[in-house]
Amino acid sequence: MSVLFPKWLNLLPTVVALGGAGAGLVVPVGVWYYATPDFFEVGYMPNQPGSGFNHQIHAGKLGMDCRYCHTHVEESPEANVPNVATCIGCHAETRLSNQVVPDEKVAFIRTAYAGDESVSWRRVHKLPDYVRNFPHHVHLKAGVSCYSCHGQITSMPIVAQNQGLGMGWCLKCHRNPEPNMVPPEKATDLRWVENTWMQTPVKQREYHGTTPEGLVKALREKPPQNCGYCHH
């Protein structure tokens, strides 16, 4: 018999038991930690057409306001992606010297404009189909900064997803909105929001008399938490 079963095999049941117990722990913990949007979605950074739109240059270096391009964000649920005509407003051949912006970098924009064709930007932030698209206008009006969901866009050469956008993440803010409340007029000033406002403890934040607490009180209704507000 000893020929068939070496002695170390006696350890096998112990190893199996311990391994099983370990796996039983590791798998749920792994799923709990990793199988979430925070792990799978955050950091999603698809390649964009051309060389992409560099938010770091436009919104960061040049200091353009978000709403210069995302024109309808205050009146529509969608934060629209600008029409090609908006790009051409600055990037028309006669407007900027190719010392500043080399022609080849914006050629795809000019081609699209000449042919009246769209540029197929790839979507970064996407909610599932069973959720109503995030209503940007009311959030902006209430005083939620772009920064809270999209991160520091002004330092992103290529836009990547910054938050998980899961339902728990939504509800976290809807249950306790104060940490994310920003004076509406400063909501698109992402540098200020990150470096000044968010660095101050919530209770001490104040901007010309506007406080997070005051902003929450001014809401017409508490941030809703019922299913029907987003799922329909």
Add this chain to the structure above:
Amino acid sequence: MSTIDQCPSTKGPKAKNPKDMPPAARELVRLNGDARLAPIWRSAEEFADAPEFRDFVEREFPAGASELAESSRRDFVKIMGAGLALAGAAMVPGCRRPDHKILAYSREVPEQVIPGKPIYYATSMPMPGGGAQGLLVETHEGRPTKVEGNPLHPINRGKSTIWSQASILAMYDPDRLKNPRFRNPVRGDLPATWDDFTFWANEHFKKFDGTRGAGLVIVADRASGPTRDAIRARLAKRWPEMTWVSWDATSSDAPVAGGELAFGRPVRELFDFERASVIVSFDRDFLHLEPGSEINARTFAASRRALHPGDAMSRLYVAESGMSLTGGQADHRWRLAPSRVSAFAVALAQAVASRLPGGNIAPLKAALDGIDAPAGEDLDLNAIEAIADDLVDNRGRGVVCAGATQPAEIHAICHALNAALGNAGSTVRYMALSEDESSSAAAGLAGVAQQLDAGRVDTLVFVGTNPVYDAPGALGLGEKLKRAAHTIAFGVEPSETHDACEWSLNAAHWLESWGDTRAVDGTIAPIQPMIAPLYEPALSEVEFLAFLAGDAKPNGYDIVRDVWRAALGDNDFEKAWRRALHDGVVAGSTQRGETPGVNFAAVARAVGALKIGPGPRGQSLEAVFLASNMHDGRFANNAWLQELPAPGTMIAWDNAALLSPATAKRLNVTPDPYTTKEPKGRKCRVNVDGRSVEIVAWILPGMADDVVLLPLGYGRTKCGSVGEGVGFNVQSARPASGALAATGASLERIRGEYQVASTQNHWSLEGRTSIFRQVDKPAWDTLGSNETRTPDAIYGGTISDLNFAEKLGELSHTPPNVSIYANPFNESLDAPAPGSRYARGPQWGMTIDQTTCTGCGACTIACQSENNIPVVGKKEVAKGREMTWIRVDRYFVGKDLNNPEAMVHQPVACVHCENAPCETVCPVNATVHGDQGTNDMVYNRCIGTRYCANNCPYKVRRFNFFEYGDRNINGGYLGEDLIPGGGPTNQNLIPPSLRKRLDEIQRMRMNPDVTVRSRGVMEKCTYCIQRVNEARYEMKLQDLDSLPDGFFQSACQQACPSGSIAFGDILDPESEVAKMRGNARSYLLLGYINTRPRTSHMVRVVNPNPRIRTPIDNPFHHGHDGGHGGGHEDGHGSEGDHGHDAHGLPGDDHGHDAPHALFDPRKKAQDEGYALTLRVLGAQTGMMA
């Protein structure tokens, strides 16, 4: 009663099962306790109350509702194998996040478009048969998704109908014609282009300049619009001898001829029922689908609201052959064959004339008296005298009208009566008809057939018409078409005519076209395109006609503007044009109608020659042809309309020869009771004047005996994948004269049976008879109340005593409600405590007025369009799997299966219970309560246990058994060739992953604000929560403190032509819904089970003439004291609150000893459901002994 035992199996020796009771007893049980009150029933099966029906109801869902399919296991394995074979290919894209593209506009940026926000454009829709509707179309980034009525258009006033609502689906129909097709005599059908056609046509049509148009025939759809009329005039100028036929397959010549008799010229009546007190209709369904019915439905409803006791209310008398929606609304109704309706009309005219002394009606009186109208027993002379008195007493406030089945003389008599009674000019005005509308369609087409026979037709052009299918069979047009040298068919959808023609041309849908319309009241409205033609190039109707008239490159925009500029003048034309486009109407074009004088002498002459037949005798029947929801068949490929149950029969996806139950029995064609698993009707052959049609026979209570009703518009052979082979084409039996009624028909049973999908018994509820409540007006006047209650008082229970409407129902006999489930938003039973969520608005609620609801189904289609509700197809409907969120239940009222007093309608959608039974049984919290009082459905949580649907007492939850929302129903499937033998006939055997998905075009019609639900998910009415949310966003953006009433509407409310649906914030005392909910006519469906619905229904009030039927002035009828035993007291518990006198139970004084009170507590042991309720509730409140 000291122990509570809820287990049905331990009830001991109680207890006859209600099923075992003799039928008569059951019937009396359902008499609502009062033998004078008419019972209410949904079908012949329920009326007979056979044991099978009890089984059917107890099962709640029809047999087979949750079985996969009826096919064999072998089929199933076969398909699964094919599925696996395809699975590999389907899985390749794998686990990567799908790439979504964002495509913004480029250089040409449309003005006003804000991505994510819809824009509404005004336009108008030419309605079949003439007339038009003014509409607003919701467009999302340039794609139309929803049609609403235009509030500025006098026809619609914001309302719409099934046809306008469903037109959006037709535009996205993938079966539309996409390009021209030419039939080469040698090489057969060849795909062609518009260039090919214009090249050919430019040469071809030149030759008619030489013949002055002789040899050219144009058969155009009957419609009216300034531009179209102008082009027609150009055509007539270019080719004076051209033949132009304005074709409408569902019209008869009689109404026009009647107008010519009375006024010397063709007219159309414009009714104002709002001013009317007495309305008499001879076989005219003026509330449904006829041109102008939108106005009629609105003003008729306005005359009958009866919101307060003592309010004036009109009275409607109907004599008709079928069972129409108008007949259902009638206070008094007689079912008579068409020829007997004429006799009825003559008898009434005689009675009225004899009451009007002298005057201009005198010659008519003499002529009427001379008519030899066989009296017959079917004419209720007493009633006719009463109607005549009613009409004469209400001079100037009456309406007499006749339908298309009636001969011209009867129409003339109606005109004369209206003039003599002073109604003309008050409740009835007249609009002159254009040449197109007044010409005889049948005679025109018969003329074409003659020309074809004579070989005089060179070129035959069909513009939006389909006579090969819908011409009367006697003409034999399909065969004769071959005698024309060239045939051209132009239209949006494929058709039999397109199939038969040399050239088949694709048209632009009206949502893609420029044009204009003229409504029945003369209102001119523009048609403006919402989207470029989906299948370009395509010409619109006016462009095509202009091309024929000689325009080389017709442009609809310019054509319409040129015509308008000629009409409106150059001054400020741009301003007027832009205004008209914005408003959707041309200011000042609406006319009131005129009141021409009636030529009584001419009417008298014509009437003198009138022959009235004796009605159907012996084996001979009278046949009536009737436009259906498909109209003349043009909507046959519209799945929404196909799945909308037909009024009366509730048959979906079919038509049938309709007979009264007695006639069906006599002819031995009674269909299977609907309680069998797959009920079948008997096939029969209907012969009319030597032509015959084979069709399935079906019964419709309330139809005249010995009449067979044949709905038009079914049995298409070429129209696309939805409508082909649905139903039977009855046009082939229609007389060549185009008359809609024919005598001397016969019906014989032939071999064969045919399955019919009727929803009439779906969602039936056991023993819950007081769901529909109806009272006579005197009862409402004397016992009703003006008091308006708070939103919560309606719940009854411990709050206060019951209102008028609730006293009519079970609540008056049950102990006060107690809550079994804790409500998170309102812990208290009474009005919500201050500070609780339910005490703060908005709290949504809905009220449906059953007095004015006509049952037209506009709400169902509007909901289907707004909420992306799929269709399921006939087989699935037959299994009770229809998905429409709003069902319009149809009940008959009366004690006679053959002759019900009324047909009533009750729209039921989710009632949004505050104590919702569905929520407590969902294992995954997929249906939960919102803090605004809505019962929300979270689709992505739903795992499809269907517990909620089982626990829903209202049966309003719909389960998506297959991938209905995203897959084609009859559209074939992938991998067809992989399945040996071609696959099964039942599409649903095919796994959804193999079925063809909706293509990109079809998906464009979806409302982007509503999730497209997938398989295995429960769904139901959401109170249009997407609209609620949009409105809330607006409220916040505009800094409003609350949502003003009317800020937004639910889709059903917005569509309802009679304005029967109110929706809004029940806490806002000024809101319409709060007023309706507080009205004493308001009651809750199944209020006694304490679900506290947010939707309330309002008791129907009818206004009988006391001389014809004694009104029941006290529906609570106390009966006799002897009837109240100890048991009664036992059941009531404390009843001090709600007034014993007003609603006691009837006693045993009706000469029988059967238990005749549904909720007679002494008999509670025989009614398990009720006994159970009593014990649970009674014991909990400690009221039971």
